[in-house]
Amino acid sequence: MSENNVKDMIGKVFNDIANSLETGRFGERVRVGITTFGSELGIENIVKGAEIAQKRDDGLEVVLIGEKVDSKLTQEIVKTDEEGYKKMEELLDKGEIGACVTQHYSFPIGVSTVGKVITPGFGREMFIATTTGTSSSHRVEAMVKNGIHGIIAAKAMGIENPAVGILNVDGARQVERIYKELISKGYSINFTESQRADGGAVMRGNDLLIGTPDVMITDTLTGNILMKVFSSFTTGGSFESQGYGYGPGIGEDYDRTILILSRASGTPVVANAISYAADLLRGNLGKFAKEEFEKANKAGLSEILKNSNKEVKKEEIGQEIIAPLKETVTGTIEGIDIMELEDAVKVLWKEGIYAESGMGCTGPIVMVNENRINESLKFLAKAGYDVGEPEDC
Known part of the structure; x- marks a missing residue:
């Protein structure tokens, strides 16, 4: 030396x-x-x-x-x-x-930022995962990684077992399914329940305002919009006056702690973003990032993400399937992501069950004849859709 x-x-x-x-x-x-x-x-x-x-x-x-x-x-x-x-x-x-x-910093692919807001319902702090950057070029994979980034940020900020929810956007059900598989293989995720009567880990707009989870998982574009709304709704959108900014860039093997502000971030947000950075340093963000990715990888994250692609299923279903004779469809099946909805309908057509896609008050639904719900559930579960178990007859 x-x-x-x-x-x-x-x-x-x-x-x-x-x-x-x-x-x-x-x-x-x-x-x-x-x-x-x-x-x-x-x-x-x-x-x-x-x-x-x-x-x-x-x-x-x-x-x-x-x-x-x-x-x-x-x-x-x-x-x-x-x-x-x-x-x-x-x-x-x-x-x-x-x-x-x-501001305006270009992170490498695989890195995205976890913002922190104050929700208007009860004044709770909530992490938005994520708000800028790109965790992956594939939407569902990106959202899965976004959630891990959010958990890392929350733990570095002193929340030992952060409650996690998935915003009800395109891909939410697929993300939930992947997390359940990770949980079954040893990765711990503390899912919270929606405040709406039907509960579940998929969050509604009400949960955003209430701040139901500690970590709200969403795609980055939606997260970016949410940050702007939460931060500037009291100023009519003229500048951001609340919250802690768009947060730190987090990714596997990424070792710089860089936090993002908007060009419209006002003085209070600037001060809060700096405080957020200081607390992340004291909380040892890098340590939690290393540990969390190690746990996820040990549970087979890469292989699960690789196998989650539904393109194979689409090819197997084919595009020439003709709908069976039309029936009255008053029975509904929930839990299928909107991006998979039409494919799920074709799975049932292939089995001779008439089905239609629709949109219920809690999200996408497959509609079938009430007398064929159990039969439909069996075929959808066999095809890999997480729709629950059919009832015993």
Whole structure:
């Protein structure tokens, strides 16, 4: 080890001791950067949020990355947003900051961000998994991974066994089915129940407003919209005034802690996003990411995702199946994802059962004659659809 490195280490130790004497929180002081370019509300909006975050947390040092401004905060001076991203990555990779908050950052495929909002029903904090980035190019696979990312963020924030729900969007039932298989193979997921009378792990709009789960799983595009609505509904959409921003980019083997803001994020959200970053560092986000992916992979995540593709089923069903003679269809079968609905109907046609697709108050349904529900359930279960068990006759 060189003399300079030894001096740096000694200097760091003395700084930590000084910080602990000042704050009374030995070993908890963290450094979080924030880039100041790109806000539609101006640099002052970012700087003010950063100053608020540092003022309310004695164990936090905020580092501004951008043009020189009038502030007592530590500053890394750069002239352009491109230089700002490079400086941010350099500081992260050298360990000079533990996390950074920024805008417009391009994450690699496999990484997506977990936002945090305050729900209006009961003022609960809820993680939206996910809000930017792309966990996978396949929708259902992406949502499955989004949920794991959300669990990681929640655990790093101190929630030991976060309650999880799946938003009722395209792919929700397939995601639920994959999670159930993971659970059967040893991966633990704490599914919550919808507040609606029919319950279940698939969440309704009411559950969004109430904040039923700790982690709400959805596709990233929907999650992004939800973040904007939750954050700016009190301002009529003019700027984001509530919540904690779009959150940290999380992915398997991804080791930078970078959190995302919108160009419309106001001062309160800027301050909260920096605090979110500091708490994730204290909670050891990287440790939980490593552990959670190890557990999921041990349960066969990759193989389950590989086998979840329904294209084989579609080919087996074929496109030339003719519907049987029409019957009265007043019986309904729930639990089939909207993207699989027409294929499920054809499964029944192939078995000589007339069926139609429809939309009930809780989501997609297959409609059959009431006297053929049990028979239909057997054929759908055999084809791989998670529709429950037929009743005993």
